[in-house]
Amino acid sequence: MSTHDAAPAEPKQADPIRRILQPIRGRLIVAALLTGIGSMFTLVPLAGIAQLATMALGPAGALAQGDVWRIVIASAASLFLGMALISLGELAAHLADNRITHQLRLQAMRRLGQVPLGWFTSRASGEVKQAMQDDINTLHSLTAHFYTTTGRAVGAIAISVVYLFAMDWRMALIAILPFPGFFLFFGRAMKASGSNMDQFVAGMGRINHAVVEFVNGIPVVKAFGATGRAHGSYRAAVDAFADAFAAFTRPLVGSMANANALIAPVAVLGVVVIAGTVFVALDIMAPVDVLPFALVAPGISAPMLLLHYLTHDLNNATGAAQRVLALLDTPVLAQPAPGQQQLPNGTEIRLEGVGYAYDGQNQVLSDINLTLRPGTVTAIVGASGSGKSTLARLLLRFFDPSVGRITLGGVDLRQIATTELYRRVGFVLQEVRLIHASVRENIALGRPGASSGEVEAAARLANIHERILALPRGYDSVIGEDAQLSGGELQRVSIARAVLLDPSVLVLDEATAAADAENEVAIQDALSRFARGRTLLVIAHRLDTIMHADHIVVVENGAILEQGSHAGLLADKGRYAQLWALGGYQDTQEDAVLPC
Incomplete structure (x- = not known):
């Protein structure tokens, strides 16, 4: 399995939101119904x-005190009941959100604990952090607020x-007439902007590339005075993006402005007043009967606009769900x-007909047959990319x-089992991975129960x-805080961490590549004694560092x-003789040492 083979797969279901929320779907539906x-x-x-206004403006004596109190009490009771139900719905949604967020983070942690270590070498830490933190936070807005809203x-x-x-059904039809028009303008806006989406995305890509190129090239630009060309390339990308952005937003802004204006409360009220005036003039309804429409119809505008904005949040959540599922x-x-786990009998390592290809296509190794005998030193040499x-x-x-x-x-x-493997096979690589914890905890990462004496003995070695x-x-002292250490x-x-594990097999790859001359000597001495x-x-x-190796393999x-x-x-x-004749150095960036 390659690191590329282990890349996140495409979600298996067409609706990532449905799949993510499956464990709490019932709770969210209940929360939405309550709210x-x-x-x-x-x-x-x-x-x-x-109703009170109708009674007050109606025939004399229609406004009875008993009726007024009944209406007031019923209205107040409905208001408080509604507020209580909304609160219950919000509570249910937040509890459901807490459950799914907890589950997703634990699932992600367990998954990352099971993926091949090589998977991390082909992933930027920001990519993993986005899925585990940012995207799950985005899903929080979906689960805690989207359904209740x-x-x-x-x-x-x-x-x-x-x-x-x-x-009055006739007046109702006229009062809600602006709302279908809103969706007509909205659909037209989406269609117009969608036709320019490819140019917009391409412009974003060009400007991102130009920014990286410009920033990375600043030292060279300053040293050689090529500011005009560098600035010109960046300016051209910015201008092209501005044109693409204008083409993308111009039809969108115009159509959305018309759509929002169409269902603005004052516009809806205007439609109600005009229609009500006509109906009253035609003696279809009494003036007081227009009042409910004037009070209620404009109030539809706010939740209608809210639904429109929620669709934008849903699109963001869909992208986040896809990345989390990946x-x-x-x-x-x-x-x-x-029951099928086996324990090694000894420390001899054999590679039998080993081949490896990234993505199953790019062949990296072919027909490797090699034996590492217990207690011996085997050195692998070869050009960069060999x-x-x-x-x-692969051995790790x-x-x-x-x-x-x-x-x-x-x-x-x-x-x-992986735990058994890493008890027997230790490694020291160029890429040092330490956690945000004390130096003691970092050294004892593989043996949390090690005593202070054992930790210090490993550090001395x-x-x-x-x-x-x-x-x-x-x-x-905590790494990254008061423990500021060089590479x-x-x-x-x-x-020291590897020493504390005391493995019987040790793999050294680029162990001193990040060290200065003073540190390199210290590392070489430490590795020599440890090995x-x-x-x-x-x-x-x-x-010249591996000339005394028991076995040298040229790849x-x-x-x-x-x-x-x-x-x-x-x-x-x-x-090998050619490389030695060139001065004992290879065309690589790697380094290693042997025990003295």
Whole structure:
């Protein structure tokens, strides 16, 4: 399984929102119904006011005190009941949101704990953070607010329309006439802007590229005085985006302005007044009968506009749901079933016919057959891109071979539980990964129960003990806060972490690439002492550091070109001898060391 094979898959269902919210869908429906019914009850006082006005303007004596109190009490009771139902609905939605947010974060955490380590090497941390934090926060707006707000809006519109038709169906038809026009203008706006969407997206891409290019090139531009050309390229991208943005927004703004103006409360009220005047003139209805329409019909505008804005939020939530589902659908590293796990018998490592291809197409390694015998040092050398680091990461099971198998102590790595594998195989890579915790906790990450003495002994072997003691709080200093360490010092902390695990097999890949000269000597010394007596695989850059290796393997174009001892390879006068003749350096960015 490659890192690319483990890339997030496309959501399997057409509606990502439905899939994400499936566990709490029933609760959200109940919440929407509660808020919808509550919204209906809160509008009952409007009908009460209209009824009181009708009675007051009606024949003398129609306004009886008893009737007034009944209407007032009923209106107040409906208002408070509606508010209570809305509050219950909001509470139900927030509880449901808390449940699904909790579940999604735990699922994402568990998923990331099961994906191949190689998956992280092809992912920016911001991409993972967006799905785990930003997108789940976006879904919070959907679950906690979208359904209840939709329920309130739909409930207000529904009760208003029912009430108006109950008063007079003819006047009701005229009063709601502006609202179909709103959707007509809205659809036209979406169609007009959609035709320019491709240009808008392309313009966004060009300006993003121009910004990155401009910022990254500032040192060169200043050094060589090429400001005119650099500024011109950025300015051209900005101007092109401005044109695309204008083409995208011009039809949208015009149509949406017309749509919003059409259902503005004053516009709806104007339609009601004009229609009411005509009806009164034709003696179809009494003047006082127009009052309910003047009170209620303009109130439909606000929830109608709210529904329009909610569709925008729904689009954002759909994109967030797709990214979260992509993360949750990431293929995991296969683990042996319970009862089928096997424990290695010894530390011999064999690569048997191993091949690996990214995406199943780009072949990186082919037919690798190699044995790492217990207690020996095997060095992998070769030009940049030859497949050396990929071979090392297969041994660490960052991903699995496309063909062939790798065994540890006679057991296929795929039949060894990950926890068991990393108890036996340690690694020190160029990319140091430390967590936001104390130095002590970082060293003891693989053995949380290690004593302070064991942690300090590991730090001493890694040549970092004295530097840790010099920190403000010593081993309790927190990485990134009061523990400000250089790249080489962080590397030595990672070595101390590996030392504490005491693995029988050690993989070194670019172990000193980030270190300065002083730190490199300290790291080399630490690794030399740590590696004694262990099975060691070294990815080598400087050939003079691996000339005493038990076995040297030259990799080229993903295949083993030659292998043997330093003396034997020089005698063969092959690729290794050519590299040695060039000064003992290879065309790579990698480095490694051997035990003295």
